[in-house]
């Protein structure tokens with residue numbers, strides 16, 4: 001046998017032993033299995049549990065935390081996530097923690113947001129290719145052009161943007177507080193119109209909730225833009241008792257046809273507090289999988305779209321990230337300081353009493369968004 005080949009075979013045999021489902025691994029991960037066993041097959045569990053056990057040990061050794069977004073698969077979300085939720089909630093939790101290392105189980109703009117809010121911590125992303133169609137839709141130069149065309153208007157950017165774009169803006173928003181931020185910014189600037197970028201559909205859906213005029217950009221989330229009003233009508237016909245919850249990055253005809261629209265936090269809150277018998281979450285696939293683990297009285301109907309960027313993050317590359325301290329995300333300090341000011345202005349707003357929802361009665365009034 002060729003020497004190199006023998007080495008590879010021996011490495012693989014060593015790896016197989018190191019990642020075996022041993023009684024120690026079983027004991028170490030018993031509490032997680034207990035939570036996930038109705039959603040994960042025993043075969044999957046025997047493959048994933050050794051990695052989950054190793055990741056959780058490495059985190060303790062290296063004083064690291066894992067921020068797991070709602071769109072991570074349940075093995076990551078429930079198995080190794082220290083903080084779970086939406087991108088901003090995750091970054092805020094990270095800033096409060098004593099950990100030296102943050103592993104972002106999410107996409108690149110989220111890792112940048114964590115670095116902006118935690119400049120002294122090492123921020124790692126397991127796959128540098130984990131991007132986002134919305135974040136990629138706009139550059140800092142585009143924002144400068146919009147500002148030049150509309151001087152004097154406040155620029156509000158969705159958190160799904162790069163650090164450079166955040167640095168060009170006045171205040172950030174999320175889907176949970178976009179209406180609130182638009183109204184506060186219009187009041188603070190003393191204007192009747194604001195710039196809300198880059199998500200065209202979020203802007204259109206926010207515009208229907210407020211009298212403030214909105215100028216937006218043609219950015220779209222490739223996951224949510226694919227749903228249509230026709231999809232919702234077909235779902236209603238097939239599942240007449242199901243409550244349909246949509247994300248505000250969906251097109252407006254989806255929002256009109258749904259029972260409720262809100263951020264991922266608002267959707268979770270809706271399911272956990274109202275306990276619908278049957279529900280459809282019009283968003284990324286893993287969201288329903290993760291909520292279903294806790295919402296044991298609700299049946300989830302699963303038409304969904306996968307985010308190819310989120311799905312780049314796996315248990316294996318999270319383990320590699322922790323083991324080899326890869327891949328570090330950095331932000332130029334001058335950009336970071338300006339971007340932090342935009343994020344901080346949003347954080348400093350009084351928190352809404354309940355997660356934002358998109359009011360259906362007002363939503364029937366049509367309001368145009370001015371697109372650049």
Ligand code: SF4
Nearest residue numbers: 132133221222223307
């Ligand atoms: S779900 Fe949409 S907004 Fe979120 S990372 Fe994927 S493409 Fe971007």
